[in-house]
Amino acid sequence: MPRKPAEQTVQPDAILKAAATVFYRRGYHGATMADIAAEVNLTAGSLYHHFPSKEDLLCAVLDRGLAQITRDVRAVVDGGAPSADKLRAIAHIHVLSEIEHSNIAAAVIFEGRALLDVPGVRDQYVRQRDTLEALYRRVVEDGIAAGDFRPLDVGIFVKALFGALNWVSLWYREGGRLTGAQIAAEIAATFLAALQPPPAEGGDFPPC
Amino acid sequence: MPRKPAEQTVQPDAILKAAATVFYRRGYHGATMADIAAEVNLTAGSLYHHFPSKEDLLCAVLDRGLAQITRDVRAVVDGGAPSADKLRAIAHIHVLSEIEHSNIAAAVIFEGRALLDVPGVRDQYVRQRDTLEALYRRVVEDGIAAGDFRPLDVGIFVKALFGALNWVSLWYREGGRLTGAQIAAEIAATFLAALQPPPAEGGDFPPC
Amino acid sequence: MPRKPAEQTVQPDAILKAAATVFYRRGYHGATMADIAAEVNLTAGSLYHHFPSKEDLLCAVLDRGLAQITRDVRAVVDGGAPSADKLRAIAHIHVLSEIEHSNIAAAVIFEGRALLDVPGVRDQYVRQRDTLEALYRRVVEDGIAAGDFRPLDVGIFVKALFGALNWVSLWYREGGRLTGAQIAAEIAATFLAALQPPPAEGGDFPPC
Amino acid sequence: MPRKPAEQTVQPDAILKAAATVFYRRGYHGATMADIAAEVNLTAGSLYHHFPSKEDLLCAVLDRGLAQITRDVRAVVDGGAPSADKLRAIAHIHVLSEIEHSNIAAAVIFEGRALLDVPGVRDQYVRQRDTLEALYRRVVEDGIAAGDFRPLDVGIFVKALFGALNWVSLWYREGGRLTGAQIAAEIAATFLAALQPPPAEGGDFPPC
DNA sequence: CATGAATGAGAGTTCATTCAT
DNA sequence: GATGAATGAACTCTCATTCAT
Known part of the structure; x- marks a missing residue:
């Protein structure tokens, strides 16, 4: 007894x-297929013409989100800019992905955990996430190797950076005091300041 | 015919x-009362002798977790140590709370979102969270006022710090390369480095 | 945007x-329109150009199957062969119908029950089934009347024969030890043996 | 919001x-958990306190039914009665199981097919069914070996017997012309007649 | 207090059926 | 005629919650 075809x-x-959007808003388990369907003016059953299950839907979201941000970040990392500029650029990409691209990135960040029970899926997700992290790490390591950054524990540093950037999706509100770009710039500045090499011992000063 | 009371x-x-623990592991919506009950060798029904509902349980967890960490942090903030030491101390408290105290803090961090639908509850939770954040902010502001830290956007800085610290609960694994204390110290060092005032322009140096 | 019509x-x-085939394989309720459509390289929706509903499809299958086997059996029953030959012939028809004609007969046998809820349909189905059974019964009754078969409870006998013949569809496997014709012959032989009149008491023998 | 505990x-x-009962009445796929629950004044959800799934319920029904009839039949087969009596006894057990024991046996007979998709389950079911069939076969083979029955294709014979006996569950109606015991006796008589050895060629008669 | 059984409200999913293209 | 997308009803199964014991 179906009646009304979609507009x-x-x-x-x-x-x-x-x-x-809905995964981000309610969490994976808290989101219902009906919620998602309503967002595109469909009924829950209709979603199954496009995705075989809710889990597949989450996988697709994560996959898509990670692939996109990874692609953008990789372009920066592979470029020839100075390390500091690279770090600023990827912070920009990261934050903008979270707050502009339909929360896909935000869902990636927080709902990936929901997949950690499903072994096959989990592995792919973790692999993608590690790939992204490796790109961030490379920027820092290259900067250190080039003498632009001071040496430090890159593992912790990158995870702290990740945390700071990801956290934005939890507190950012459209129309707030700062734009996404400004937020990204400020965070990048903070972490770049932490990477600042100490003033060279005497070297900067002309001999008395 | 239940007969045998719990030991x-x-x-x-x-x-x-x-x-x-269970909220953290599965998320609020993914966790079942039976899961939680099993963790203490009870059955789901028995939990209702202690808490009137699942939502109340979450509230209690969040309340307890936030209250505890807030109390500990406040003690530090109210103390007389230098700002840098205070920041190191609260990072230590924060990380240790996440990874040691039965994930209460971690649940606080990630599952607080589940309450955001319930208006009355939400407000209390947000208020507590803001109280905690205000303490962190005070440390930074005081340090800046005292000239120990360089001036910067305190709002963003504190949120970045929060993100970096909270993120630990997502990647920390017991028996990993670093202890919680070491992780906290490293993160604190990173953020303190970012707060480092630039070397005074010449003033520190005696005239040649 | 469908473009390419079926070959x-x-x-x-x-x-x-x-x-x-599908009704037999999965049962009426277990079979989906998509299953059936796939079998003829169509999609579920297309079936509705040919049959108004799934129930009608089952009706048509049963009707067709019963009509066909009834026609064949009637031809034998109306013929002039001896009763034993008639019984052999209808066993042959029955078994071959089950295992060769696309399981129509088999579906008839086992899925007719699915219609028993729908009153109007049920009646027609039951009537057709009874018609077929009456033909079998006539062969036995005629044989008894003619003295070819021993008298017995014809109702039970015919139902037993039906059961034995119908059951074949549940265990027959193509390429098995015996062909359908051989199976039919063996079953017929069994039931004919049961119909064998006892040796006449003395009458057959010349006086000593 | 549960309210009314079961009486x-x-x-x-x-x-x-x-x-x-319900599986037999509607078929496995046609039966709903609500149907079954209603039969015992429960709601569908409550069934899950006792059986983990609908499939498990069917398995349990089949298992139980087959185990029971197999036990009873085995007792007869292992006994010391003449083969003909054994065959009469197992026909009696078989028919009575079908029509009296809550249709368990009938469900076994017709709904076992629903399990044939589930490999692990299927194997166990088929094994049990084969075990039962082997018992029937043994009776016939022993009878033949003892000279009580005429030699014939035991495989087909037993399957025909099975079919005739199982078919009873499809047409038996309580309060009909014959009781289950009478039906069983009649069917047994039919098949025993088919097993009758032909009168010995003259040898039984004293020379004139 | 603890329990097991029960409940009712969904949740995810399937599917017969419709219809614009 | 065929199709893909859509629908709504129904189904299996889950789970927070209640309550007699």
Whole structure:
């Protein structure tokens, strides 16, 4: 007894965005297929024409989100800019991904845990996440090697940076005091300050 | 025909710890009352002798966790140590709370979102969280006022610090390369480095 | 945007065979329209160009199957062969129908029950089934009347024969030890042996 | 918001009987958990306190039914009665099981197919079924070996017997012309007649 | 207090059916 | 005619919650 066909066909892309939004808003377990469907003016059952299950939907969201941010970050990392600029650029990408691209990145960040029970899926997710982290790490390591940054525990440093950047999605509100770009710049500045090499011993000063 | 009472009466405290653990592990919506009960060798129904609902359990966990860490942090902030030492101390408290106290703090961090739908509850939670954040902010502001730290956007800085510290609960594994204390120290060092005032322009140096 | 029509128009006949196969394989309730459609390289929706509903499909299958076997059996029963030959012939028809004609007969046998809820449909189905049974019964009764078979409870006998013949569809496997014809012959032989009149008391023997 | 506790505790046994009845009436796929639950004055969800899934319920029904009839039949087969008496006895057991023991046996017979998709389960079911069939076969083979029965294709014969006996559950109606015991006796008589050795060629008669 | 059994409100998922293209 | 997308009803299963024992 179906009656009313949808006004216009829904793209799987729109569903992914809707899912990301709802997963982020309610969490994976708290989100219902009906919630997601409503976001694109569908009913829950209709989603199954596009994705075989809720879990697959989450996988697709995470996959898509990580792939996108990874691609953008990699472009920066592979570029020829100074390390400090690279770090500023990836902070920018990271924050903007979180707050602009339909929360896909934010869902990635916080709901990836929901997948950690499903072994096959988990592995792929963890691998992608590690790939991204490795890119951040490379920027820092290269900067240290080049003498632009002071040596420190890169592992902890990158995880702290990740935490600071990811956390933005939890407190950012549109129309707040600062734009996403400004927030990214400020965070980058903070972490760059922490990477500042100490003033060279005497070297900067002309001999008396 | 239940006959055999638990070996020893279960303290509400143990239930809170169990709930925190399970909330952290599975998320609020993913956790079941049976999961939590099993953690203390009870059945789901028995939990209702101690807490009126699952939501109340979460509230209690968050309340307890925030209250505890807030109390500890406040003690430090109210003390007379130099700002840098205070920041090191609260990082230590923060990280240790996350990874040692039965994940209560970690649950606080990530599952507080589950309460954001319930208005009355939400407000109390947000208020407590803001109280804690204000303490961190005070340390930074005092340090800046005292000239120990360089001036910067304190709001962003504190949120970045929060993110970096909270993130630890997502990647920390017992028996890893570093202890919680070492991690806290490293993160504190990073953020303190970012707070380092630039070398005074010449003033520190005697005239040549 | 469907563009490519099926290679060649699908006959309702092919759909009926497909439906019979799937109904037999999965049972009426276990079979989906998509299953049936796939069997003839269609999609579920397309079936509705040929049959108004799943129930109608089952009706058509049963109707067709029963009509066919009834026609064949009637031809034998109305013929002039000896009763024993008639019984052999209908066993042959019955078994071959089950295992060769796309399981239509087998579906008839086991899935007719699914219709027993729908009153109007049920009646027609039951009537057809009784018609078929009456033909079997006539062969036995005629044989008894003619003195070829020993008298016995014809109702039970025919139902036992039905059961034995129908059961074949549940255990027959293509390429097994015996062909369908051999199985039919063996079953017929068994039931004919049971119909054997006892040796006449003395009458057959010349006086000593 | 549960309100009304059941008047009296339901035994798993009662659920099994209910399930057998409903499975038989509607078929496995046509039966709903609510149907089964209603039969014992429960709601669907409550069944899950006793059986982990609908499939498990079917397994339990089949297991129980097959085990019971197999036990009874084995007792007869292992006894010392003449082969003909054994065959009469097992026909009696078989038919009575079908029509009296809550349709468990009938469900076994017709709904076992629903399990044939689940490999692990299927194997156990098939094994049990084969065990039962082997008992029937043994009776016939022993009878032949003892010269009580004429030699014939035992495989087909036993399957025909099975079919005839199982079919009873499809047409038997309480209060009909014959009791279950009478039906069993008649079917046994039919098959025993088919097993009758032909009158010895003259040898039995004294020379004239 | 603890328990096991029960409940009712969904949740995810399936599926027969419809319909614009 | 065929299709893909959509729907709504129904189903299996889960779970927070209650309560007699």
